Amino acid sequence: MEPLELLIQINFIIVAALLIASFSLLVYLLAYYFRSRSARGAAWLLISVFTVYLGDLVLFFVGDPRAAERWLRLQWLGIAVAPAAYAHLTDALLERTGSFSPWRRWAVRGAYGLGIVWFLLALGTDLLVHDGAADGRAFHLWAGPLFPLFLVYFIGGVAWGVVNAWRARRRTLISTHRRRMMYLTATMIAPAIGVFPYLLLIGRTLPSFPAVFWGLVALSNVIIGTMLFGMVYAVGYLDVLVPDRVIKQRWIDYLLRGPVLATFVVLVMFGLSRVSHVLGLPLALLLPLVAAVAIVSYELLSGWIRPFFEWLFLRRDVSELARIRRLSDGMITSRDLRQFMEGILALICEALRSPTGFVVRITPAGIEPVASFGSIERASIEETLSIVERSTDGPIAADGFWVWPLRSRVDDRLLGAIAVAQPIHDAPLETLRETIQGWVARAAAALEDRMLQERALSALEKVAEEVSRLRQPEQEPSAAPLIEHPEFTHWVKEALAHYWGGPRLLQSPLLQLRIVQQAIEAHDGNPIRALRAVLLEAIEQLRPDGERKLTAPEWLLYNLLELRFIQGRKVREIAQRLALSESDLYRKQRAAIEAVAMVLSEMERRAARASGEEVPPSKPVEPEQES
Numbered sequence: 001m002e003p004l005e006l007l008i009q010i011n012f013i014i015v016a017a018l019l020i021a022s023f024s025l026l027v028y029l030l031a032y033y034f035r036s037r038s039a040r041g042a043a044w045l046l047i048s049v050f051t052v053y054l055g056d057l058v059l060f061f062v063g064d065p066r067a068a069e070r071w072l073r074l075q076w077l078g079i080a081v082a083p084a085a086y087a088h089l090t091d092a093l094l095e096r097t098g099s100f101s102p103w104r105r106w107a108v109r110g111a112y113g114l115g116i117v118w119f120l121l122a123l124g125t126d127l128l129v130h131d132g133a134a135d136g137r138a139f140h141l142w143a144g145p146l147f148p149l150f151l152v153y154f155i156g157g158v159a160w161g162v163v164n165a166w167r168a169r170r171r172t173l174i175s176t177h178r179r180r181m182m183y184l185t186a187t188m189i190a191p192a193i194g195v196f197p198y199l200l201l202i203g204r205t206l207p208s209f210p211a212v213f214w215g216l217v218a219l220s221n222v223i224i225g226t227m228l229f230g231m232v233y234a235v236g237y238l239d240v241l242v243p244d245r246v247i248k249q250r251w252i253d254y255l256l257r258g259p260v261l262a263t264f265v266v267l268v269m270f271g272l273s274r275v276s277h278v279l280g281l282p283l284a285l286l287l288p289l290v291a292a293v294a295i296v297s298y299e300l301l302s303g304w305i306r307p308f309f310e311w312l313f314l315r316r317d318v319s320e321l322a323r324i325r326r327l328s329d330g331m332i333t334s335r336d337l338r339q340f341m342e343g344i345l346a347l348i349c350e351a352l353r354s355p356t357g358f359v360v361r362i363t364p365a366g367i368e369p370v371a372s373f374g375s376i377e378r379a380s381i382e383e384t385l386s387i388v389e390r391s392t393d394g395p396i397a398a399d400g401f402w403v404w405p406l407r408s409r410v411d412d413r414l415l416g417a418i419a420v421a422q423p424i425h426d427a428p429l430e431t432l433r434e435t436i437q438g439w440v441a442r443a444a445a446a447l448e449d450r451m452l453q454e455r456a457l458s459a460l461e462k463v464a465e466e467v468s469r470l471r472q473p474e475q476e477p478s479a480a481p482l483i484e485h486p487e488f489t490h491w492v493k494e495a496l497a498h499y500w501g502g503p504r505l506l507q508s509p510l511l512q513l514r515i516v517q518q519a520i521e522a523h524d525g526n527p528i529r530a531l532r533a534v535l536l537e538a539i540e541q542l543r544p545d546g547e548r549k550l551t552a553p554e555w556l557l558y559n560l561l562e563l564r565f566i567q568g569r570k571v572r573e574i575a576q577r578l579a580l581s582e583s584d585l586y587r588k589q590r591a592a593i594e595a596v597a598m599v600l601s602e603m604e605r606r607a608a609r610a611s612g613e614e615v616p617p618s619k620p621v622e623p624e625q626e627s
Helices: 003-033 037-059 065-074 076-096 102-124 147-171 175-187 190-195 199-208 210-235 244-257 259-279 283-314 318-329 334-352 378-388 429-470 488-497 514-523 527-541 553-566 571-578 582-610
Strands: 129-135 138-143 357-363 366-373 396-398 401-407 414-421
Touching: 003 037, 003 210, 003 244, 003 259, 037 065, 037 076, 037 190, 037 210, 065 076, 065 102, 065 129, 065 138, 076 102, 076 147, 076 190, 102 147, 138 199, 147 175, 175 210, 190 210, 244 259, 244 283, 259 283, 334 357, 334 366, 334 414, 334 429, 357 429, 401 429, 414 429, 488 527, 488 553, 488 582, 514 527, 514 582, 527 553, 527 582, 553 571, 553 582, 571 582
Parallel strands: none
Antiparallel strands: 129 138, 357 366, 357 414, 396 401, 401 414
């Protein structure tokens, strides 16, 4: 094979891998992070990349410039939408940092509209692009009279996105988030590099340097694919309340089961298509067989390459994950326990030539059968256990059974028993005593392990419920029960403490209040300003009538709230102006915050009643007596 042909084949493989990667990453974002506006913006970028690379892949099989022109024009859907997707993603990033702008949202909508217009011009007219051509085995269109305007739109949209991403990074307060924003800013340029139609500008130079061209395309596509994975990996950390380990494990599982598997199968099938003539068999027969073999073989291969991915993404947690995996493999289910006990009981019954036997365990709810052979009465089980409880070793003859107690290895506590009906004929009990004692010891160990595991799982279930509750902010709570929540006053306190900005205000559950949602329209779609206005209105409702006096008792709560949270003055200064000690000031501040919470609750109830919703009556609260 000639070097140029080899380069073209390598490019085909890379483009196919990029197409699989972009589609897989798109599905990943939509499946796990659809509720995140940042993820939806990144998804549009991936749609742009997927559309362009789908066209590139098809063009490898097209030989006629006329047929290629249709696909080249369809690629412009991805090219034209890319700048709008950048605006979408970076507007969402800025909103995460508390920068809300209605005009930016309208600009995003306008960019999508303009992108559709550019696509329609490319699809149905020659104003933007025209006449398909083939230079150096690469198909492309020529620039039309409106292409310079599109170039301004494309470069301007991408540059605006990069600037907004950099602004979002500078506005990020937490160092960990700032680092991830830097990764995202550095990698999000990949879609723009991948979709831009360079051949419109340099197509005439291809016949002179075909090898250089295809080599650069291969190298750039590898870099673009790497950056796409980095971009989606960074987006995966935005707007989620789960540990990093969970995100990384989800990422590893998806990579191994999705894009890596698909790329592996495609590579195997591509290689087969190149050597099928040697085998002398039709591809229609070979492809399904080889695809099945590749998928089955990959199951083993994935087990070998998983440790590399875990080291790459989870190197600090590898030892703990291995420990958890070993514990998981050693877990005993109730079915496992029953089958194991049936095996032990069957061995003893066969050895003693007895057709009847049972295994029971003692639980807090009483005696629980685990396994049995033959007909066993409940009364026999209870009578047998009552005798065994006072014995330390077996076998013990009781009610026609030979019974072996199952005791804890730690504190010799009775856990259960194994009983076998005494056979009619003599059995070699003395000969088999040591063997049976070994089986009984294994049964006791399994029973104790299962009991310990049940207690551990019960504790883990409580932890899981608590973790699930902590992750609830991902789901928007309804406003009706919000004012009845025991943390409502605490949320009011945090919102007041961050009245002029901060992450607590941006993430405050109070944003879900009906009165805040209603106020958003009046504040240019900015929820932070709306919440601030609602808090100010609640404080103003505590203002007494008449002329303001700093030291009058009836003005104390209002003055404290206005000076502390609205003006943001220091505690010592406020205490001096209100003639209070600092300890007394903090006590009065608690009362003032509770008063604001009561006013907000009543405002919310009024709003709910106005919309026809039934709400519980407010709880009577005795006002604090002011000194």
